[in-house]
Amino acid sequence: MPMIEIRWHGRGGQGGVTSAELLAKAAYLDGYKGVQAFPYFGAERRGAPVKAFTRISDEPINVRSQIYTPDIVAVLDQGLVELIDVTEGLVEDGKIIINTTLEPSDLEFERGHVFTYDGTGIALKHGLLVAGLPVVNTTMLGAFAKATGLVKLETVQDVIREKWPGKVGEKNAVGAAEAYETCSD
Numbered sequence: 715m716p717m718i719e720i721r722w723h724g725r726g727g728q729g730g731v732t733s734a735e736l737l738a739k740a741a742y743l744d745g746y747k748g749v750q751a752f753p754y755f756g757a758e759r760r761g762a763p764v765k766a767f768t769r770i771s772d773e774p775i776n777v778r779s780q781i782y783t784p785d786i787v788a789v790l791d792q793g794l795v796e797l798i799d800v801t802e803g804l805v806e807d808g809k810i811i812i813n814t815t816l817e818p819s820d821l822e823f824e825r826g827h828v829f830t831y832d833g834t835g836i837a838l839k840h841g842l843l844v845a846g847l848p849v850v851n852t853t854m855l856g857a858f859a860k861a862t863g864l865v866k867l868e869t870v871q872d873v874i875r876e877k878w879p880g881k882v883g884e885k886n887a888v889g890a891a892e893a894y895e896t897c898s899d
Contacts, residue, residue: 717748717771718864719781723800724790726762727844729851732877733788734766736855739873740865741770748775763794770864784808787826788858790833790850792816801826811861811897813850818899829861831897840889856890857897867894 720737724730731753738751748771753764767781783803792814794800801810801823810826813833821828837848852874859867871887878886 715772717769717773717775717777718786719784720768720770720786720788721781721784722766722768722788722790723794723798724764724766724851725794726764727847727849728790729849730764730788730790731766733790733851733854734768736851736870736873736877737768737858737865738770740855740869741768743873744865744869746770746772748773750775754780763798786811786858786862788854789813790854795821809861811854811857813854813857827899829857829897829899831857831893833857833893836889836892836896840885840892842886842889852886853889853893856893859890860894860897861899867891 722730722734734751738749742749750769753766769775786809789800789812804826808826811829814830815832818828818830833850833853834848836853837850842849855870859865859870874886875883
């Protein structure tokens with residue numbers, strides 16, 4: 715398998731950086747030899763647009779730059795679609811996974827195959843909140859597993875439970891499973 719590059723778009727406080735890191739760990743546990751995860755920080759604050767990146771490969775990864783031509787774009791907040799071009803550089807047959815209540819057919823992009831799921835609704839349903847706001851990073855990991863098939867849902871749930879032992883991890887693992895089940899294209 716060639717190297718797969720993923721760009722994460724979210725808002726400060728939604729857990730995009732953590733998503734990138736947990737995906738890399740899940741990919742490593744699922745047998746990929748090369749994984750990377752790293753954030754892109756500027757003067758961001760809670761609520762401001764942020765980016766993070768993940769690379770997955772069967773071979774060691776030597777490149778250390780930002781991702782400019784992603785294979786997959788994960789969008790934690792649908793509102794970002796109106797603010798920035800989340801598909802910038804997306805490869806022609808790339809995938810776009812968006813947390814939204816809209817159906818994939820309701821979204822128009824010049825390129826890419828669109829997958830949607832209601833991560834915010836799932837987070838609210840399961841009490842996945844920080845400072846009273848829904849956190850959708852773990853639900854995105856479940857949707858990512860379904861949309862791409864690159865990692866197993868069970869592995870995603872294992873890394874979530876390891877990151878947050880106890881009730882918090884279990885609630886997030888259940889949210890990831892629901893996102894997996896409801897992600898559609």
